[in-house]
Amino acid sequence: MHQNGWLTDAVARVRDDPRAIVRLFAAAGRHCRPEEDARTRLLLALPPETVPHWVDDLYRHGDAAERLAVLTALPSLPLGAEAVPLLHDALRTNDTRLIAAALGPYARHLDQHSWRHAVLKCVFLGVPLENVDHLDERADRELASMIAALHAERAAAGRELPPDARRLLDRIP
Amino acid sequence: MRIFDPHIHMTSRTTDDYQRMAEAGVRAVVEPAFWLGQPRTNPGSFTDYFDSLVGWEPFRAAQFGIRHHATIALNPKEANDPRCRPVLDLIPRYLDKDSVVAVGEIGYDAMTPEEDEAFTAQLALAVEYELPALVHTPHRDKARGVTRTLGVVRDSGIDPGRVVIDHLNEVTVGDVHDSGCWMGFSIYPDTKMSPPRMVEILRTHGLDRMLVNSAADWGRSDPLLTRRTGEAMLAAGFGDDDVDRVLWRNPVEFFAQSGRLDLSGKAGTGPLFEGSSILRGGS
Numbered sequence: 412m413h414q415n416g417w418l419t420d421a422v423a424r425v426r427d428d429p430r431a432i433v434r435l436f437a438a439a440g441r442h443c444r445p446e447e448d449a450r451t452r453l454l455l456a457l458p459p460e461t462v463p464h465w466v467d468d469l470y471r472h473g474d475a476a477e478r479l480a481v482l483t484a485l486p487s488l489p490l491g492a493e494a495v496p497l498l499h500d501a502l503r504t505n506d507t508r509l510i511a512a513a514l515g516p517y518a519r520h521l522d523q524h525s526w527r528h529a530v531l532k533c534v535f536l537g538v539p540l541e542n543v544d545h546l547d548e549r550a551d552r553e554l555a556s557m558i559a560a561l562h563a564e565r566a567a568a569g570r571e572l573p574p575d576a577r578r579l580l581d582r583i584p
Numbered sequence: 585m586r587i588f589d590p591h592i593h594m595t596s597r598t599t600d601d602y603q604r605m606a607e608a609g610v611r612a613v614v615e616p617a618f619w620l621g622q623p624r625t626n627p628g629s630f631t632d633y634f635d636s637l638v639g640w641e642p643f644r645a646a647q648f649g650i651r652h653h654a655t656i657a658l659n660p661k662e663a664n665d666p667r668c669r670p671v672l673d674l675i676p677r678y679l680d681k682d683s684v685v686a687v688g689e690i691g692y693d694a695m696t697p698e699e700d701e702a703f704t705a706q707l708a709l710a711v712e713y714e715l716p717a718l719v720h721t722p723h724r725d726k727a728r729g730v731t732r733t734l735g736v737v738r739d740s741g742i743d744p745g746r747v748v749i750d751h752l753n754e755v756t757v758g759d760v761h762d763s764g765c766w767m768g769f770s771i772y773p774d775t776k777m778s779p780p781r782m783v784e785i786l787r788t789h790g791l792d793r794m795l796v797n798s799a800a801d802w803g804r805s806d807p808l809l810t811r812r813t814g815e816a817m818l819a820a821g822f823g824d825d826d827v828d829r830v831l832w833r834n835p836v837e838f839f840a841q842s843g844r845l846d847l848s849g850k851a852g853t854g855p856l857f858e859g860s861s862i863l864r865g866g867s
Contacts, residue, residue: 437680441844474638474681506643
């Protein structure tokens with residue numbers, strides 16, 4: 412990542428006073444590229460015990476880019492399953508960037524039912540499945556039957572599934 | 585013709601409008617926070633509305649290659665409802681967002697003491713957050729409303745070059761021109777201002793600090809009237825460069841004062857453009 416003075420200063424200010432992250436997290440997008448990396452750095456500067464509070468606060472008060480940054484940072488942060496409600500929120504949206512980000516490595520905390528529906532939503536919306544972490548390991552017969560049912564509906568309408576979904580179907584034993 | 589619509593309520597418009605706007609040359613918009621026809625009764629409704637202005641709506645616009653920005657404020661009409669007053673405490677956090685390029689719409693509706701207070705407080709926020717201000721003028725008793733508005737702007741200490749006074753007409757443009765504020769004109773099918781009248785105002789008052797918008801919303805309005813105004817300018821003898829100045833460079837110059845306007849190439853390729861549920865007809 413390109414190092415810049417603004418970010419160095421911002422990280423120091425968050426170390427000094429975690430509450431400073433509220434304004435700095437929002438402003439990072441106009442001072443740093445790539446902004447997700449800069450925002451991850453800010454989150455990593457927080458006292459570890461405050462991270463669950465701040466990811467929730469920053470996501471819920473965030474614009475789309477800040478929410479994306481929180482979701483992207485989750486796997487790198489000292490967290491258990493506390494942030495799973497944020498994945499559910501992201502998966503309720505139709506913002507394809509948020510949906511893709513919610514299915515990164517942190518989605519290991521997502522229950523299998525929710526995970527299957529999230530993958531099916533990706534197929535439905537055309538979000539590339541390459542974004543889904545541990546796809547082949549988690550894909551099961553139930554997911555295959557859900558995708559196959561969607562395939563049947565699409566076929567009835569003279570439409571097709573995205574190629575990556577067809578390939579996934581072929582791979583599920 | 586490249587068009588920046590500096591005032592349009594896309595929340596109330598369909599994806600068909602986005603499509604037609606993109607085809608007409610609209611590449612960027614500013615959506616000011618305002619009321620929605622149905623008065624809101626609690627701050628939570630505003631939270632969801634503001635979240636949409638910095639979340640879903642920019643995403644929707646990007647699918648059509650249009651860059652979406654917002655202005656955030658408690659509008660004058662709802663500032664009169666005590667149940668909505670706590671919205672003033674929610675606003676500062678939104679003013680830090682990348683796509684928020686001004687405080688607005690602020691100003692007067694019925695010129696009540698409550699509106700005075702909300703207007704003054706939010707002009708102070710514009711100064712504090714180093715943002716321009718977008719000021720609505722009342723539809724009733726407009727001339728006096730504009731005079732009073734200019735007084736409040738003057739007293740606030742904000743640089744008039746960072747303020748646009750909107751919804752002007754032949755009667756009200758002169759005082760705003762003299763004040764140093766920017767002048768906004770909402771081109772409507774029947775009411776506020778029409779393309780031929782707008783052309784006459786540009787002839788009389790020049791192109792400096794002039795902003796032309798469609799202010800399209802949930803009422804009778806037309807998001808393509810910016811384009812129609814550009815065409816009327818050309819038909820009246822203005823050149824391509826004049827049209828570009830009014831419909832693109834002026835709004836860019838005004839909102840660039842926020843330090844947040846980002847019109848770099850990305851708008852042409854929305855995130856996962858091909859895969860968007862919007863473009864795929866909600867499949």
